[in-house]
Amino acid sequence: MSFADIHDQDDTQGYEIAEYPKYLSPSSFKMWRRCKTEFYLKRMSPIKRKIARRPQGIAAAVGNGFDSFIKTILLEHTTGEAHDAYEFLGKSISNKEYLQEASHAGKRLASIYIQTAYESLLLEKPHSFDLEILEDFEGIPIRGFVDLLVGDKEVLDWKTRGYGGAPKSPTPGWCKKWKGGVLQNVVHKRHKDPLETLNEDWALQVAMYAFALGHEPGDHLTTGIDELSMRNVAHPDEITLDSVCVTQIRTYISPSFQHELAADLHNAWRDITRGEFGYCTPAKNVCYRFRQLCEASGHCEAFKRFQPIILGGRSPKTRDKGGYSVSDLKRMLGEIGG
Numbered sequence: 001m002s003f004a005d006i007h008d009q010d011d012t013q014g015y016e017i018a019e020y021p022k023y024l025s026p027s028s029f030k031m032w033r034r035c036k037t038e039f040y041l042k043r044m045s046p047i048k049r050k051i052a053r054r055p056q057g058i059a060a061a062v063g064n065g066f067d068s069f070i071k072t073i074l075l076e077h078t079t080g081e082a083h084d085a086y087e088f089l090g091k092s093i094s095n096k097e098y099l100q101e102a103s104h105a106g107k108r109l110a111s112i113y114i115q116t117a118y119e120s121l122l123l124e125k126p127h128s129f130d131l132e133i134l135e136d137f138e139g140i141p142i143r144g145f146v147d148l149l150v151g152d153k154e155v156l157d158w159k160t161r162g163y164g165g166a167p168k169s170p171t172p173g174w175c176k177k178w179k180g181g182v183l184q185n186v187v188h189k190r191h192k193d194p195l196e197t198l199n200e201d202w203a204l205q206v207a208m209y210a211f212a213l214g215h216e217p218g219d220h221l222t223t224g225i226d227e228l229s230m231r232n233v234a235h236p237d238e239i240t241l242d243s244v245c246v247t248q249i250r251t252y253i254s255p256s257f258q259h260e261l262a263a264d265l266h267n268a269w270r271d272i273t274r275g276e277f278g279y280c281t282p283a284k285n286v287c288y289r290f291r292q293l294c295e296a297s298g299h300c301e302a303f304k305r306f307q308p309i310i311l312g313g314r315s316p317k318t319r320d321k322g323g324y325s326v327s328d329l330k331r332m333l334g335e336i337g338g
């Protein structure tokens with residue numbers, strides 16, 4: 001049997017619908033684009049709750065840690081409101097195993113950011129931090145979490161990369177860069193390029209949030225990404241001004257990308273609400289991404305049939321995730337002093 005035979009098979013999975021999604025988020029929309037069977041199995045099928053979700057990785061947990069501390073600091077600085085970083089951390093982190101490390105690393109990253117890009121960000125008058133949105137875009141409910149807004153609903157996002165993994169260079173296209181804690185007198189040669197050519201996933205996320213916040217597709221859309229790129233960092237104590245490069249991207253998302261995205265969103269929502277999924281095509285780059293097997297593969301008939309061709313028999317590694325209250329977090333970590 002080969003990939004050429006795939007559409008001769010009955011791959012419809014039955015498509016019994018237990019529940020219709022109430023919204024699209026950037027991550028669920030990307031899942032729909034990647035594999036409609038995965039979307040169906042994880043969001044709409046009768047077995048959706050039986051599919052074990054992979055626990056959060058350390059890199060993502062450290063990103064949560066940074067977000068929690070920097071938002072707490074910004075809120076106090078700009079509004080005078082005192083918040084508890086553990087409250088943010090409790091909402092976002094889902095892997096108990098990494099809680100202490102993420103907190104320690106996040107606090108050190110926030111310190112690095114304050115010594116570098118923070119002042120530049122303040123000049124843009126940031127507001128509305130950690131904004132949860134569930135808004136209608138032309139009949140499509142869009143849900144997500146916006147890191148922060150500047151000006152008139154301009155979406156900005158923080159990214160942390162490289163913790164516990166391969167060294168990361170800053171994403172091309174930055175207009176400001178702090179190396180060793182010092183602002184460099186240079187801009188990247190692609191700093192005027194649209195965001196979708198620098199990182200398409202980021203552009204999709206920002207544009208969806210902008211649509212949900214009332215932006216008209218095709219109108220001028222500016223945005224920004226502040227990125228902390230780590231090199232050879234596998235422990236919080238290795239986070240220093242020398243190991244973390246901080247960059248700022250300030251650019252736009254092209255009208256053509258916005259129009260295509262809006263059309264794709266409409267097509268996706270139409271098919272989802274009609275329960276039309278078509279056929280999936282298992283492939284290595286779809287079923288096995290970032291060295292991890294699709295969480296729904298154990299329930300995917302097409303994958304089971306083609307697994308020997310795709311992966312040579314690897315098995316999925318999945319575990320349940322948990323959630324923690326603020327008091328749980330404090331008990332586990334204790335208070336962190338200055």
Ligand code: SF4
Nearest residue numbers: 035038287294300303
């Ligand atoms: S195993 Fe592959 S084809 Fe099946 S649902 Fe997952 S990504 Fe889609």
